Amino acid sequence: MNSTEEYEKRIPEWSDWHWQIQNRIMDTETLSKWLPISSQEIHDISQVLKIFRMAVTPYYLSLINPNDPHDPIRMQCIPSLQETVPCPHDLLDPLNEDGDSPVPHIVHRYPDRVLFLVTMECSEYCRHCTRRRMVGEEDVAISDQELDTACDYIRSHEDIRDVLISGGDPLTLSTERLETIIRKLRAISHVDIIRIGTRVPVVMPMRIDEELLSMLKKYQPIWINTHFNHPNELTPYSERACQAIADAGIPLGNQTVLLKGINDSTPIMKEMMLKLVHNRVRPYYLYQCDLSRGISHFRTNVETGVSIIHDLQGYISGFAVPKFVIDAPGGGGKVPICYDYVVSHDEHEVVMENYAGKIYHYPEPQHQ
Numbered sequence: 001m002n003s004t005e006e007y008e009k010r011i012p013e014w015s016d017w018h019w020q021i022q023n024r025i026m027d028t029e030t031l032s033k034w035l036p037i038s039s040q041e042i043h044d045i046s047q048v049l050k051i052f053r054m055a056v057t058p059y060y061l062s063l064i065n066p067n068d069p070h071d072p073i074r075m076q077c078i079p080s081l082q083e084t085v086p087c088p089h090d091l092l093d094p095l096n097e098d099g100d101s102p103v104p105h106i107v108h109r110y111p112d113r114v115l116f117l118v119t120m121e122c123s124e125y126c127r128h129c130t131r132r133r134m135v136g137e138e139d140v141a142i143s144d145q146e147l148d149t150a151c152d153y154i155r156s157h158e159d160i161r162d163v164l165i166s167g168g169d170p171l172t173l174s175t176e177r178l179e180t181i182i183r184k185l186r187a188i189s190h191v192d193i194i195r196i197g198t199r200v201p202v203v204m205p206m207r208i209d210e211e212l213l214s215m216l217k218k219y220q221p222i223w224i225n226t227h228f229n230h231p232n233e234l235t236p237y238s239e240r241a242c243q244a245i246a247d248a249g250i251p252l253g254n255q256t257v258l259l260k261g262i263n264d265s266t267p268i269m270k271e272m273m274l275k276l277v278h279n280r281v282r283p284y285y286l287y288q289c290d291l292s293r294g295i296s297h298f299r300t301n302v303e304t305g306v307s308i309i310h311d312l313q314g315y316i317s318g319f320a321v322p323k324f325v326i327d328a329p330g331g332g333g334k335v336p337i338c339y340d341y342v343v344s345h346d347e348h349e350v351v352m353e354n355y356a357g358k359i360y361h362y363p364e365p366q367h368q
Contacts, residue, residue, distance in 0.1 A: 004063065007062050015206045020057045024057055025055070026053065026054055027054070028045050028046055031054075035061065048079035054077075054125060056124050063233070063235065072262045073233070076262065083127065084294065085297070090293045091292065091293070096329075097331070103153045104146055105117045105142055105150045113160060114160055116164065116185075117166055118141060118147075119167040119168035120139065121168045123169060123200060132292055159190075163194050164195040165197065169200060178215070182194060193221055197226075198224060205238045206237070206241075208241035217249065223253070224252050228256060234272070234276070252280065253283070254322075257289055264300045264304050269308050270312060285334070286308070286325070288305055309338070309339065310339040324338070343359065350362045
């Protein structure tokens with residue numbers, strides 16, 4: 001396959017995000033024109049597409065090494081027959097978002113913040129998606145009436161100070177439509193922070209244009225969380241997108257999902273975290289893979305995540321080490337899962353192990 005740069009030279013519209021989303025690869029016939037796939041692969045993918053949709057931007061597909069069947073980009077975007085294998089732990093709604101939804105499109109789990117699902121469309125449907133029960137089923141966005149209902153709910157709950165706009169991917173909306181949503185939220189006096197959850201910098205970085213950034217700057221404080229899973233995703237295109245966001249004064253964090261065979265090793269995770277901070281992206285969470293249908297083949301054991309974070313601690317800067325969490329099944333929220341550095345603790349002292357495995361003693365204050 002030609003490199004991304006060669007495609008950019010051949011296809012005049014390559015850098016137009018509208019062209020990218022309109023030309024997503026969504027079936028095996030189109031996929032075979034972009035990527036060499038065998039008849040067996042065509043059959044297997046067709047079986048998966050009876051259950052789960054596929055959509056990949058030409059840009060993201062161009063990052064695949066066609067000679068590597070285990071390419072980390074390929075594994076994240078091309079359906080695998082493993083998705084059809086049932087697992088006894090699979091859940092339709094693993095985080096009980098529907099149960100915590102008081103009105104359509106709003107998930108209110110934590111006291112001071114809500115998740116606001118404004119679209120069911122993504123530019124690319126990740127094979128490990130936790131929300132695949134609804135995202136990608138239909139490419140629909142929130143209606144005006146639904147938007148007003150959601151904003152009325154937020155307005156009536158003055159404890160809500162933080163709204164995370166997600167979906168789907170909010171940046172698949174037009175800048176004009178996204179601004180309408182943000183403007184309505186910013187008009188609510190007790191909403192302080194507006195966050196946007198998006199994978200666009202990874203899978204369609206050309207979406208990060210001046211029109212979008214100029215609009216977002218009007219509604220500060222805005223934060224953006226994105227979703228890099230592998231160092232191969234940090235290309236010159238995605239790096240420029242991240243740097244543009246940072247230059248616009250918008251803090252940028254990253255949430256990674258721990259994926260078996262893709263990023264479940266310390267060297268890969270270290271390389272990615274260092275690349276992220278180089279581009280002014282703060283590593284935020286490392287997620288244990290959720291219990292969604294059809295993604296059990298991506299799940300590692302929990303100890304893998306604990307070990308990776310332990311191996312990173314002390315060997316890269318603290319702000320480059322994400323927090324490892326399990327989003328508790330059933331809607332329990334994010335639970336930090338940590339290596340226990342405390343060897344013992346009593347009223348006299350804490351005995352602790354440092355990053356290198358050495359033992360240190362810290363005396364407790366002895367009050368008279």
